[in-house]
Amino acid sequence: MTDQVIDVTDLRRVYGGGFEAVRGVSFGVGRGELFALLGTNGAGKTSTMELLEGLAAPAGGRVRVLGHDPYTERSAVRPRIGVMLQEGGFPAELTVAETVRMWAGCTSGARPVAKTLETVGLGKRAGVRVKQLSGGEKRRLDLAMALIGRPEVLFLDEPTTGLDAEGRRETWELVRDLRDNGTTVLLTTHYLEEAEELADRLAILHEGRIAAEGRVADVVAAQPSHVSFELPEGYFVGDLPPLAELGVSGHETSGRRVKLRTHELQRAATGLLLWARDAQVELGALDVRAASLEEAFLRIARPGTNTDGAGSTRGGRPAEKELTV
Numbered sequence: 001m002t003d004q005v006i007d008v009t010d011l012r013r014v015y016g017g018g019f020e021a022v023r024g025v026s027f028g029v030g031r032g033e034l035f036a037l038l039g040t041n042g043a044g045k046t047s048t049m050e051l052l053e054g055l056a057a058p059a060g061g062r063v064r065v066l067g068h069d070p071y072t073e074r075s076a077v078r079p080r081i082g083v084m085l086q087e088g089g090f091p092a093e094l095t096v097a098e099t100v101r102m103w104a105g106c107t108s109g110a111r112p113v114a115k116t117l118e119t120v121g122l123g124k125r126a127g128v129r130v131k132q133l134s135g136g137e138k139r140r141l142d143l144a145m146a147l148i149g150r151p152e153v154l155f156l157d158e159p160t161t162g163l164d165a166e167g168r169r170e171t172w173e174l175v176r177d178l179r180d181n182g183t184t185v186l187l188t189t190h191y192l193e194e195a196e197e198l199a200d201r202l203a204i205l206h207e208g209r210i211a212a213e214g215r216v217a218d219v220v221a222a223q224p225s226h227v228s229f230e231l232p233e234g235y236f237v238g239d240l241p242p243l244a245e246l247g248v249s250g251h252e253t254s255g256r257r258v259k260l261r262t263h264e265l266q267r268a269a270t271g272l273l274l275w276a277r278d279a280q281v282e283l284g285a286l287d288v289r290a291a292s293l294e295e296a297f298l299r300i301a302r303p304g305t306n307t308d309g310a311g312s313t314r315g316g317r318p319a320e321k322e323l324t325v
């Protein structure tokens with residue numbers, strides 16, 4: 001059984017004024033696991049992360065990091081964790097090397113400063129003042145500071161925001177290496193690709209609650225796949241084989257365009273194509289699309305709206321009503 005390094009039960013956070021930003025969040029992260037928290041702006045990711053980092057006391061629930069309460073037992077937890085906040089806020093006049101050296105001086109067993117700067121891609125910027133760094137370089141400095149104490153648990157709040165594509169890939173490699181060497185990582189991100197690349201498991205937060213949680217593949221598998229196409233003039237959805245027999249769970253149309261939803265993509269696509277061949281029907285703009293994390297995210301982030309565009313009227317013709325079969 002994995003050693004549970006982060007253990008969160010029914011966590012709540014209430015800000016002054018009574019706003020409840022975290023509303024009963026529970027999850028666990030095992031040693032050496034990388035867990036990603038996703039969610040729209042304001043979903044509660046940073047508010048949750050700060051409770052785990054011991055920066056605030058929860059209004060309710062329970063947090064354990066490395067077996068301790070990170071707020072009341074801060075001295076037991078702080079030396080063993082690395083924290084990369086959304087904004088570092090370092091003294092502007094110090095150089096990069098001075099900044100990291102200063103922090104290393106307060107940390108027992110710190111990594112060598114020069115090596116750490118190399119690791120995060122700031123080796124050539126060691127003598128530059130913090131105020132002269134670009135946004136992406138500041139993010140790399142934040143990461144260096146989080147790594148300097150060789151943390152067992154690393155908290156990364158949007159670590160690649162502001163980085164260019166290459167910088168992002170480099171950070172991913174570094175984070176993956178750390179994880180592979182046993183570091184437990186909790187990461188928040190707005191980049192779904194980042195979560196897909198890195199996360200062993202993830203949770204999608206929405207309005208302070210976990211709306212979906214699991215391995216990326218499981219969260220995606222809960223979403224339907226789609227087959228969309230255009231029927232030729234004179235053909236209607238009713239001309240297709242019974243949709244339930246194709247494993248289709250719902251559909252919508254807009255003009256001649258038809259979109260089928262299914263959890264059995266191969267069955268639906270095969271049935272449709274065999275029908276088209278036998279009926280000698282040419283399906284226009286055929287698109288077969290497996291479910292994606294983006295779709296899962298959008299469905300959660302925009303409840304009430306259908307990412308399929310169900311019920312819309314495009315092309316000047318009224319849409320058929322959505323039919324769930």
Ligand SMILES: Nc1ncnc2c1ncn2[C@@H]1O[C@H](COP(=O)(O)OP(=O)(O)OP(=O)(O)O)[C@@H](O)[C@H]1O
Binds near residue numbers: 015
């Ligand atoms: N100090 C505060 N006082 C009052 N409300 C706050 C405070 N900090 C955050 N909030 C509110 O709590 C909610 C959650 O904010 P939080 O920063 O945790 O979201 P987030 O998911 O990290 O968002 P983002 O992706 O924009 O960083 C938001 O509605 C935010 O306005």
